[in-house]
Amino acid sequence: MLDGGTLVSVVLSRPRSAQQYTYNTSVQPETETTALNREELVRYSRHIMLPQVGEAGQRRLKDSRVLLVGAGGLGSPVALYLAAAGVGTLGLVDFDAVDLSNLQRQILHGSAAIGSSKISSARDRLYDINPNVHLEAYETRLTSANALEIARGYDLIVDGTDNFATRYLVNDTSVLLGIPNVYGSVYRFEGQASVFGTDGGPCYRCLFREPPPPELVPSCAEGGVLGVVPGLVGTIQATEAIKVLLGLGETLAGRLLTIDVLTMEFRTIRIRRDPECPACGTHEIRELMDYDRFCAGSAQSRDDQKRAVVEIEPAQLATRLAAGETPVIIDVREPFEWQINRIPGARHVPLDHIAAEIPRLDKRRETILYCKVGVRSLYAAQQLADAGVSEVRNLSGGILRWIDEVDPTMPRY
Ligand SMILES: [Zn+2]
Numbered sequence: 001m002l003d004g005g006t007l008v009s010v011v012l013s014r015p016r017s018a019q020q021y022t023y024n025t026s027v028q029p030e031t032e033t034t035a036l037n038r039e040e041l042v043r044y045s046r047h048i049m050l051p052q053v054g055e056a057g058q059r060r061l062k063d064s065r066v067l068l069v070g071a072g073g074l075g076s077p078v079a080l081y082l083a084a085a086g087v088g089t090l091g092l093v094d095f096d097a098v099d100l101s102n103l104q105r106q107i108l109h110g111s112a113a114i115g116s117s118k119i120s121s122a123r124d125r126l127y128d129i130n131p132n133v134h135l136e137a138y139e140t141r142l143t144s145a146n147a148l149e150i151a152r153g154y155d156l157i158v159d160g161t162d163n164f165a166t167r168y169l170v171n172d173t174s175v176l177l178g179i180p181n182v183y184g185s186v187y188r189f190e191g192q193a194s195v196f197g198t199d200g201g202p203c204y205r206c207l208f209r210e211p212p213p214p215e216l217v218p219s220c221a222e223g224g225v226l227g228v229v230p231g232l233v234g235t236i237q238a239t240e241a242i243k244v245l246l247g248l249g250e251t252l253a254g255r256l257l258t259i260d261v262l263t264m265e266f267r268t269i270r271i272r273r274d275p276e277c278p279a280c281g282t283h284e285i286r287e288l289m290d291y292d293r294f295c296a297g298s299a300q301s302r303d304d305q306k307r308a309v310v311e312i313e314p315a316q317l318a319t320r321l322a323a324g325e326t327p328v329i330i331d332v333r334e335p336f337e338w339q340i341n342r343i344p345g346a347r348h349v350p351l352d353h354i355a356a357e358i359p360r361l362d363k364r365r366e367t368i369l370y371c372k373v374g375v376r377s378l379y380a381a382q383q384l385a386d387a388g389v390s391e392v393r394n395l396s397g398g399i400l401r402w403i404d405e406v407d408p409t410m411p412r413y
Contacts, residue, residue, distance in 0.1 A: 033059035034088075040132060044086050057246045058086060062132075064245045067091035067151050069142055069170055070160030071118040073230030074184045074237060076108035078158050081238035083126040083133045087245070090126070091136040091154060094118045105227035142166060144288035147173040156244055158182045158237055164211040165291035171196060171204035172288055175279040180253070182240050184233040186225050190413075191233035191259040194252045194271070195240050197280070201253035206274040206281070208334065209352050211295045212376065229261055256336060258413055267413070269336045309381040312368060312393040314402040321345065328367040330354075332380040333399075337372060341410045343395075343402060346370070354380045358387045370395035370402070372413075 036044070036058060047053045047061075064087050068075050071094040082090055098106075098113045098121050106118075113121035119139045126133060138150055142161075151157055151173050159170045159181055167185070174181035174197035181197045183204060196203045236257065243251050255268040278284040320327070321344075329346040331338055338348045349357045351371070361367065367389050369377040374397050381394045395402065403410045 033063050035059065036062065040086065043130070043132075047085070052248055053246060057248075061086045061242070061245060062088040064156070065089040065091065065154045066156045066158060066241060066245070067093065067154040068158045068160055069093045069166065070162065071106075071108060071122045072096070072102065072160060072162060073105040073186065073225070073227075074162075074234040075158075075160030076106045077231050077234035078160055078238045078241070079108055079122055079126055080129060081235065082158075082241060083130045085238075085242055086130065086132065087241075088132075089134045089136060091138065091150070092119060092122055093138040093140065093142050093150060094122070095139060095141045105225065105230050107231065142169060144169060144291060147288060148177065151177055151179060154179060156180055156182065156241055158241055159184065160234065160237070165295045167204060168211065168294060169288065169291045172279055172285055175203050175205075175285070176288070180244055182237045182244065184230075184237045186229045186233050188224055189226050189229060189260060189262045191229050191261075193233050193236045193240065193257045193259075194255060195244060196253075198244075198251070198253040200273065202271050202273040203277060203280040205279045206277040207256065207271055207336065209274075209277070226261060229259075232259065232261070260412065263412070265411075267340075267411075269339060271336060309378060309385055309392055309394050311374075311396040313396050314405045317368065317395060318402075318406045327393075328361070328365050330357075330367060330369045330380070331371070331399075332369055332377050333371050337413070340413050341399060341403070343370065343399065349380075351376050351380055354383055358384065358389075361387075361389060363387070363389045366391035366393065368393045368395060370398050372398045373400055374398040 033056070036055065040058070040062070041048065044058045047058050048055050066082055066087050066089070068078055068082070068090060071079060071092055075094070079090065079092065096118050098109045098116060098118055100114055102109060103111065108125055109118060109121045117139060119137045123135055123137060126135060140146065142150065147169055157170060157174050157179055159167060161167050161170060170181060179197065180195055181204070183196050184191065184193045195201065240251050243249050252268070254271060256271050258267050258269065259265070273280060275281045326345070329343060331342055331346045331348045332351045332354060334350055342348070361384070367384060369381045369384070369392070371377040374394060377398065378394050381392045385392045400412065403412055
């Protein structure tokens with residue numbers, strides 16, 4: 001369910017007096033938290049002035065431990081803002097070195113750091129911003145062999161990774177250890193953010209049970225990204241991290257924020273914990289797995305599949321529907337995507353339910369499948385063709401091309 005439009009509403013009416021604002025949260029003083037010295041009282045004065053933060057909240061930040069996985073595009077604003085905000089202990093995991101092509105978006109690093117490790121570059125910059133921050137550096141790749149050991153003892157994990165294998169690894173680590181996971185991802189002009197793994201809230205696997213096949217997942221290196229997009233999403237992750245640490249406001253737990261900077265549309269979509277989720281629902285996942293293998297699992301040759309499945313152009317389908325034809329149309333996207341937009345007359349069968357749906361299909365009827373861009377639906381179409389459905393077609397370019405060529409009034413995402 002879309003929860004009603006834009007993230008930010010602008011009040012253009014008369015200014016309200018201070019007492020008209022209601023603050024639903026405030027940080028309660030805790031006597032056991034570490035006191036702030038005079039330098040810190042000055043440094044964080046703009047926080048302390050906020051009634052919802054105060055000295056108690058600032059002390060809580062000082063005693064907080066946040067693990068940041070990845071010191072790249074998303075990790076840059078996260079690290080900069082959390083260090084500046086006075087988060088006491090910041091764990092940083094990154095194995096990479098600074099490359100010239102990083103600097104277009106990874107604002108934690110400068111030209112002088114090219115060739116040196118991101119960890120050492122980050123350390124210099126973060127200590128300059130705030131020498132009070134205690135950095136715990138892990139100059140290594142996060143793997144299923146070390147993730148639990150590294151993450152244990154942190155209050156929060158911030159996922160600044162750029163690949164599915166590490167994203168599932170971070171998610172499962174978060175669920176197994178009971179540590180919330182502030183998620184963000186970017187691609188081209190789009191971003192997503194959420195807070196996973198909170199008490200009662202969904203995790204990443206509730207939303208995306210299985211990764212897309214790896215050859216179909218371009219990274220920023222292959223697909224490109226506008227440099228400010230990770231800056232925007234990482235800044236949102238830093239905001240959510242501080243809110244979680246301080247118990248402030250309403251976090252993105254239970255909601256997925258999607259951003260399209262071309263239209264500058266921010267949407268939040270309600271998401272729920274899936275009781276069948278193998279991580280946080282059934283708890284089938286009791287230990288970390290081989291995530292590279294997991295993400296490679298369903299990969300098959302795309303070319304082989306293309307040969308077996310005939311494509312249909314959006315305009316062609318639209319013409320046939322307008323003429324009163326009624327082929328079976330199946331939308332194989334995730335539930336949240338189905339809630340954003342759909343082709344009229346389509347049925348919703350998410351990709352991982354397709355196999356179970358096959359016995360219920362009339363194999364003699366022409367069946368047309370679609371997804372966002374036509375890749376997941378191709379996999380589904382192949383399964384149907386293999387199962388003997390006589391006429392299987394894949395909607396070329398998915399619903400995005402349908403929007404472009406048939407119905408531009410539909411929301412894009
Ligand atoms: Zn889950």
